[in-house]
Amino acid sequence: MSSKKTTIHDIAEKLNITASTVSRALNNNPRISDTTKKAVLNMAQDLNYQPNNIAAALRKGKSQLIGVIVPTINRSFFSSVIRGVEEVANQLNYRVVVSQSNEDSDNEIATLNALVNARVDGVLVSIGKNTKDFDHYKNLIRRGVPLVLFDRTTNEISTSQVIIDDFLGGYMATEHLIKQGYKKIAHFTNYNKINIYKERYRGYIEALKDYNIPFYNKLICESNMQLEDGRMCTEQLLRSGQKFDAIFSTSDYAAMGAMQVLKENSIKIPEEVGLVGFSNEPFTSFTDPPLTTLSQFPIEMGHAAAELFFEILNSKKDKLIPQKTVLQPKLIVRASSIKQRK
Amino acid sequence: MSSKKTTIHDIAEKLNITASTVSRALNNNPRISDTTKKAVLNMAQDLNYQPNNIAAALRKGKSQLIGVIVPTINRSFFSSVIRGVEEVANQLNYRVVVSQSNEDSDNEIATLNALVNARVDGVLVSIGKNTKDFDHYKNLIRRGVPLVLFDRTTNEISTSQVIIDDFLGGYMATEHLIKQGYKKIAHFTNYNKINIYKERYRGYIEALKDYNIPFYNKLICESNMQLEDGRMCTEQLLRSGQKFDAIFSTSDYAAMGAMQVLKENSIKIPEEVGLVGFSNEPFTSFTDPPLTTLSQFPIEMGHAAAELFFEILNSKKDKLIPQKTVLQPKLIVRASSIKQRK
DNA sequence: TTGTATGCGTTATCAC
DNA sequence: GTGATAACGCATACAA
Numbered sequence: 001m002s003s004k005k006t007t008i009h010d011i012a013e014k015l016n017i018t019a020s021t022v023s024r025a026l027n028n029n030p031r032i033s034d035t036t037k038k039a040v041l042n043m044a045q046d047l048n049y050q051p052n053n054i055a056a057a058l059r060k061g062k063s064q065l066i067g068v069i070v071p072t073i074n075r076s077f078f079s080s081v082i083r084g085v086e087e088v089a090n091q092l093n094y095r096v097v098v099s100q101s102n103e104d105s106d107n108e109i110a111t112l113n114a115l116v117n118a119r120v121d122g123v124l125v126s127i128g129k130n131t132k133d134f135d136h137y138k139n140l141i142r143r144g145v146p147l148v149l150f151d152r153t154t155n156e157i158s159t160s161q162v163i164i165d166d167f168l169g170g171y172m173a174t175e176h177l178i179k180q181g182y183k184k185i186a187h188f189t190n191y192n193k194i195n196i197y198k199e200r201y202r203g204y205i206e207a208l209k210d211y212n213i214p215f216y217n218k219l220i221c222e223s224n225m226q227l228e229d230g231r232m233c234t235e236q237l238l239r240s241g242q243k244f245d246a247i248f249s250t251s252d253y254a255a256m257g258a259m260q261v262l263k264e265n266s267i268k269i270p271e272e273v274g275l276v277g278f279s280n281e282p283f284t285s286f287t288d289p290p291l292t293t294l295s296q297f298p299i300e301m302g303h304a305a306a307e308l309f310f311e312i313l314n315s316k317k318d319k320l321i322p323q324k325t326v327l328q329p330k331l332i333v334r335a336s337s338i339k340q341r342k
Numbered sequence: 343m344s345s346k347k348t349t350i351h352d353i354a355e356k357l358n359i360t361a362s363t364v365s366r367a368l369n370n371n372p373r374i375s376d377t378t379k380k381a382v383l384n385m386a387q388d389l390n391y392q393p394n395n396i397a398a399a400l401r402k403g404k405s406q407l408i409g410v411i412v413p414t415i416n417r418s419f420f421s422s423v424i425r426g427v428e429e430v431a432n433q434l435n436y437r438v439v440v441s442q443s444n445e446d447s448d449n450e451i452a453t454l455n456a457l458v459n460a461r462v463d464g465v466l467v468s469i470g471k472n473t474k475d476f477d478h479y480k481n482l483i484r485r486g487v488p489l490v491l492f493d494r495t496t497n498e499i500s501t502s503q504v505i506i507d508d509f510l511g512g513y514m515a516t517e518h519l520i521k522q523g524y525k526k527i528a529h530f531t532n533y534n535k536i537n538i539y540k541e542r543y544r545g546y547i548e549a550l551k552d553y554n555i556p557f558y559n560k561l562i563c564e565s566n567m568q569l570e571d572g573r574m575c576t577e578q579l580l581r582s583g584q585k586f587d588a589i590f591s592t593s594d595y596a597a598m599g600a601m602q603v604l605k606e607n608s609i610k611i612p613e614e615v616g617l618v619g620f621s622n623e624p625f626t627s628f629t630d631p632p633l634t635t636l637s638q639f640p641i642e643m644g645h646a647a648a649e650l651f652f653e654i655l656n657s658k659k660d661k662l663i664p665q666k667t668v669l670q671p672k673l674i675v676r677a678s679s680i681k682q683r684k
Numbered sequence: 685t686t687g688t689a690t691g692c693g694t695t696a697t698c699a700c
Numbered sequence: 701g702t703g704a705t706a707a708c709g710c711a712t713a714c715a716a
C-alpha cells in the first residue's frame with residue numbers, strides 16, 4: 001500500500017551504495033562494474049522503481065520530448081504526419097507529444113506556451129489557417145528553441161520547413177483534367193491566402209496557360225474548404241449559369257461536397273463533370289465514384305520534419321541555415337476524373 | 343542574443359525582492375500586494391520570462407498534464423474523444439498529452455511508462471485489441487496513479503470507466519433491420535473477444551430472439567474488422583451459398599468493405615441487402631448509399647472520462663469506489679438500411 | 685506583506 | 701569503480 005514512489009536513493013540505501021552510483025548504473029555508465037549494475041537493476045525491479053523523468057529533465061535541461069502542434073488531429077493527413085514523426089523520434093529515444101490548435105490562433109499560442117513551459121526540446125508546427133501573426137514563433141527562435149514548420153508554413157519565419165510542392169500538385173491536377181478532355185475547370189480554393197493554397201492556385205493557372213485554356217474568374221470559388229463550403233461553391237456555380245465541366249478542389253472535403261451537389265442535380269461524374277480533390281483522405285476511395293486526388297505522403301513528411309528537427313537540435317545553433325525539404329505530390333487517378341471515351 | 347532563460351531569480355534581482363515573493367506574485371497569491379504583483383508581472387514581460395513547468399512539477403509533485411492513450415489517433419471516434427477530454431481538462435488548467443499504441447501491446451506498455459515517467463497526473467486509456475495482460479495497469483493503480491478506461495475497457499481492472507451501452511447498440515441495429523423487414527441478418531464481429539464486441543454480439547442475439555428470428559451460425563463472421571476484413575467476410579458469405587438479406591457490421595470500415603463487394607456483385611443496397619455499421623465515422627455519410635450506423639457520442643465520452651478522472655484526482659484515494667458511466671448510443675438511419683416498399 | 689531555508693529526484697563535477 | 705556535493709527552478713513551511 002505504500003503509495004510512496006521509490007527513488008534512486010531508496011535503491012542506494014538498500015544496496016549500501018550512493019545515489020550517484022545507482023544513477024550511473026541505471027544509465028549504463030561504462031565506469032560501473034557489471035556486478036553493481038546487475039544488483040542495481042535487480043533492486044530497481046524489486047522496488048518497482050520508475051525513473052522520474054521530470055527530475056532528470058530539470059537537471060539535464062532537456063526532456064527528450066518533442067511537441068507537435070497541428071490544426072486538428074482529426075484528419076488522416078495530420079495523424080499520418082504525426083505517425084511519421086513518431087517513427088523517427090522513437091528511434092532516437094524521444095517521445096512525441098501532440099496538441100491541436102483547432103485552427104484557433106489564441107489556442108495555438110496557448111498550446112505553444114504550454115509545450116514550451118513543459119520544456120519540450122523543440123516544436124514541430126503546422127500553422128492554423130487563421131494565424132496571421134507569427135511573433136510567438138519568432139520569439140521562440142530567438143530563445144533558441146528548435147522549430148520546424150510543416151505543410152502549413154510561412155516564409156515570414158526563418159526556420160527549417162518541409163512542404164510538398166503544392167504548385168506542382170495544382171499543376172498536375174489541372175493538367176490531368178485537361179488531358180482527359182475537360183476544358184472549363186472550376187477551382188475551389190481557400191479564402192485564407194496561406195502558402196499551400198496560393199501555390200496550388202498558381203499551378204492551376206500555369207497549367208491552363210501551358211495548354212492555352214482561357215481563364216474565367218467566375219470559375220474560382222474561395223471558401224473555408226469544408227464539405228459545406230464545397231456544396232455552397234458548387235450550388236453557386238450551377239446557379240451562376242457559368243458553364244463548367246470539371247472541378248479541381250484543393251480539399252477532399254470540399255470535393256466531397258461538390259460530389260453530393262452534382263449527384264443531387266443528376267449531373268454525371270465523370271461524364272459531365274470531372275472531379276479532383278487534394279490530400280488523399282481515406283474516404284476518397286470509398287466515394288461513388290472514387291475520387292481522384294493527390295497524395296502528399298504524410299508519413300514521409302513526418303520523417304522529413306523530424307529529421308530537420310534533429311538537425312537543428314544537434315547543430316551549433318548560432319550558424320545553422322534553415323533547410324527546406326520539398327516533397328513531390330502524387331496524382332492518384334480514380335474514376336471521378338476519367339472521362340469515358342465515346 | 344542571450345539564449346539564457348530567465349528565472350524567477352532574475353526577476354527578483356532586478357526588483358530587489360526575493361524569489362519567493364516573485365513566485366507568489368506570479369501565482370497570484372493573495373498575500374502579495376498589488377503593487378508588487380504588477381511590478382513582477384511587468385518585469386516578467388520585459389525579461390520575456392517563461393515559467394519552467396518542469397521545475398514546478400518536480401516541486402509540486404504534479405504536472406497539470408494528463409495522458410491519453412488510444413489505439414490510433416487516426417479514427418474520428420478517438421480524435422473526437424480526445425477533443426472532449428481536452429475541453430474539460432483545459433477548463434481546469436490541465437493540458438492533454440496524447441500517444442497512440444498502434445494496437446500493439448508492447449508499444450502500449452512503453453507509452454504508458456513514458457507518460458508515467460514524464461509524471462502525468464493520471465492516464466486515460468482505451469485498450470488495444472491485442473492486449474491480454476493488464477498487469478501494468480493494475481500496477482499503476484497500486485501506485486496510486488489515477489486511471490480511467492474508456493470505450494475499450496476490461497472488467498479485470500478495478501477502476502472507473504466510461505463506455506457506451508454496446509449491448510443496446512447491437513440490439514438497436516438488429517431490431518432496426520428486423521423492423522425494416524430483413525430476416526437473415528449476418529453479423530461481422532471481431533475475433534478478439536473484447537467487451538465492446540461481445541456486448542454488441544449479445545445485443546444482436548437478443549434482438550433475434552425477441553423477434554423470433556432463427557440464428558444461423560454461418561451468418562457470423564469474425565475478423566479484425568478493417569475494410570479488407572469486411573470484404574473478405576462478404577465474399578465468404580456470397581461463396582457459402584448461405585442466404586442473407588442484411589449485414590450488421592460492428593465497424594464502419596468493415597461495413598464499407600461489405601458495401602464494395604456487394605456493389606461489385608451488382609447486389610442492390612438496400613433493396614437486396616440492408617447494411618448497418620458502427621461508430622458513425624464521417625465517411626459513412628459520404629458513401630453511396632449513405633450508411634446507417636450508430637453514434638457513440640465521442641465528445642460526450644471524452645467529457646465523461648475527464649470528469650471521472652478528476653473525481654479520482656480530487657478524492658481521498660484510499661476509499662474511492664470505481665464509477666462506471668454508461669452512455670446511450672444512437673441509431674443514425676441512412677439509406678443503406680431503408681428497404682424500399684414494393 | 686515579505687523573507688529564509690529547504691527539498692522535489694536527478695545528474696554533473698570533482699575527488700579519491 | 702565509487703562517493704560526496706552541488707545545482708537545475710520552483711514552491712512552501714515557517715519566521716518575521
